[in-house]
Amino acid sequence: MFGWEFPPHLSGGLATATLGLVKGLARRGVAVTLVVPFPVGEPAIPGLRLVSGTWRRDRVRSIRIATPAQPYGGTSAYLASRTYAAGTEGTAVYGANLFAEVDRLAGIAGEIALDEPHDVIHTHDWITYAAGMAARAVSGRPIVAHLHATEFDRAGDGANPWIAARERDGLRGADHVITNSRAVKRQAQDRYGVPEGRVTAVHWGIDDVYEQWTGGGASPLPADAAIVLFLGRVTRQKGPDYFLDVAGRVAALVPEAHFVMAGTGDLLPRAIMRAAESGIADRVHFAGPVGGAEVDRAFRMAAVCLMPSVSEPFGLVALESLRAGTPCIVPPAAGVAEVASNAIKIDFWDVDKMTRTVVDLLRDRDRREQIGARGREEVASPRFSLDEPARQIEAVYRQAIAAHPGVGHA
Amino acid sequence: MRDVCLYAQVHQPYRLRRFRFFDIGTGQTYFDERQNRELLLRIAHKCYLPTNQLVERLIRDSDGEFRMALSLSGTVVEQLSATAPHVLESFQRVVGTGGVELLSETFHHSLASLGQTAEFREQVELHRRTIARHFHQRPRVFRNTELIYFDDLAPTIEALAYAGMLVEGADGVLGWRSPNHVYAATAAPGLRLLPRNHRLSDDVGFRFADRRWARWPLTADTYAEWLAASPGDSIHLFLDYETFGEHLWAETGIFEFLRHLPGACRRRGLRFVHPSTLAERTPVGALSFPRPTSWADEDRGVTAWLGNPMQAAARARLHQVGAAVAATGNAQLLSEWRRLTTSDHLYYICTKWSNDGDVHQHFSPYDTPYDAFVTFMNVLQDLELTAGEAGGRASRRSRLDTGERAVPDRHSQSARV
Structure with a gap:
């Protein structure tokens, strides 16, 4: 399996999804060799959410290749990270740009495919597609390409045509494609022309074993403060501006409302400046990156979690919010909206409706708790466990392997 | 001569x-x-x-x-x-x-x-x-x-x-x-x-x-x-x-x-x-000096401390919390609040990236002015909370005092205020 950042440093995102998938597969007895192109050492944040009673380490091998490639930022974030990574120990000589890094990973992938016995190659998003192809060229095993988000989801109109081209080639060249929602599946078909029979939508699940907040009162704010939470990367894709729009309006209507933005990203400075200008700087708080039990703490302290994502291929954060019993507002186009019936669906651009809904929830504690309880109950069902996506993906593996009769079992 | x-x-x-x-x-x-x-x-x-x-x-x-x-x-x-x-x-x-x-x-x-x-x-x-x-x-x-x-x-x-x-x-x-x-x-x-x-x-x-x-x-x-x-x-x-x-x-x-x-x-x-x-x-x-004039930066005004919205918000918050602290009549809290009135805290939030900005960066303990702002606002939030508790004659700190902590100068200094 070719992934990147692993284990995850933050809630949500691909790394968390990969971790969940690997754990689910391990529980089913599928052995995974995970190749990650990220120059991280051992988890630096104490209490990282890697702990799980059923976690079978011996079934997962992780090979870390030093590279500064980052999945979300495109080439500019890559250039910024390079300076940092170049100074760390044990990193290799780097190419001139992100694409060179991707190609370098692909170059190494062939060698790894020779050394590591495998039946199927699982790649995650465009950055690893070329590596998958290189591995297949050596081993002849089928490729299952996972599409978590398209370049258009990440960058909108600013989509990088080179990345989109790699995405297209990777998807068309794969033996089978897995998307994490029906919406992304449609994109794979419509945008990239992958035939319907070669795409399967598999929705994510969440781990029932996770680091819980045990410190008592979760909110650092006064007892009467009602918190609206934004948790995720502070990037265009996640709609931080819409969150602040809603914050400004809700603040005027609910005096005890406070707003917490947890996470970091290229739009964080702008969000901080906007909060300062808004006249409610005393009620907009910035928690920075959160990890470990603080993620659970953030959900628990919140009265409502607001995800005004411009694009949300899946939206694992919504499941984590519901798991904590915190009502969550998601855009109807989010992958998670296809499966979580207790998530509240409002379009990211509908600031009026988000405002009304948040105000209603803040004012009506009973209703809030009812919705929270229903959501918690829903995500506790086996449908949302890690086992469910693992089961479906294993079926895709078997189907792909069966379609490659020419290759002997390794 | x-x-x-x-x-x-x-x-x-x-x-x-x-x-x-x-x-x-x-x-x-x-x-x-x-x-x-x-x-x-x-x-x-x-x-x-x-x-x-x-x-x-x-x-x-x-x-x-x-x-x-x-x-x-x-x-x-x-x-x-x-x-x-x-x-x-x-x-x-x-x-x-x-x-x-x-x-x-x-x-x-x-x-x-x-x-x-x-x-x-x-x-x-x-x-x-x-x-x-x-x-x-x-x-x-x-x-x-x-x-x-x-x-x-x-x-x-x-x-x-x-x-x-x-x-x-x-x-x-x-x-x-x-x-x-x-x-x-x-x-x-x-x-x-x-x-x-x-x-x-x-x-x-x-x-x-x-x-x-x-x-x-x-x-x-x-x-x-x-x-x-x-x-x-x-x-x-x-x-x-x-x-x-x-x-x-x-x-x-x-x-x-x-x-x-x-x-x-x-x-x-x-x-x-x-x-x-x-x-x-x-x-x-x-x-006659009609406007506040300082020795800092090219403009010789007060924009190094009050030139952007974060600085304005931080200063407004400082005074808001100052009123809450004053209401407690607690000399120790007042002394801590006064340390926050030091102009350097606002100077670190300056976002002028001109030649002046270089000077600012040299003196700042923060990576970015945004970090400086968020830190300052978090501290003020904490102080406001403490003041609220002090006003209610309850000692929030002692109730929450469960974890380890560094030698707290906020307590050790109290005797001198």
């Missing part, structure tokens, strides 16, 4: 520790004791101790002909007293020569002069008492934080019985007039204003070590020549004391420059005078 008035500012803030949102309410201390102590000792080693020693020698060797003025902020005196008493003694020795006149300012090096008149007076009084206790002087001349001055401040300063005040010799205010005279304040004709000669001051403070500067390297002899050739009655040279050895390392030759300056000046008939001496002079005219 022309006079030279040399003055230097000594100040160190209480820098904040990294204070995250989730630290609010956990009883974490606000101030980074270790960083503050280490910085203070480093600066003392590079600047305060060697400069004090040199100045003391220059005063003694010249039989008191060489003289200068210093102003030490209350926050630096307090920190020296707590963590580096031998450095404080070194200041006391140099002041004890009689050649160093001390000036008044706000204890906390704050911006309270911009609208918080009652708080301003209290901080000035706190400083006055601190200077009296440690140095047995009663200053007659005032210098406000970063030389901030504007007309409306003049009556307040005069009412506090100061004879004179240091101001920035801003070109926009002086116009055709020279900074090399003593002026009266239009808004308080009894108050004398000493405008800083920013060109000659910055030749030392900023340009001295600049190898691209056409006049580099600057010798004491050349500099004394420039002083002697300047028009006017008295030349007011105001600098950071940290110029000597800290902003400009010893390797730049700054100590050699200072060592030879008194002799070079004497040979050219220049005489060193104290600000209070100049404040007795008859003014050549009156100056």
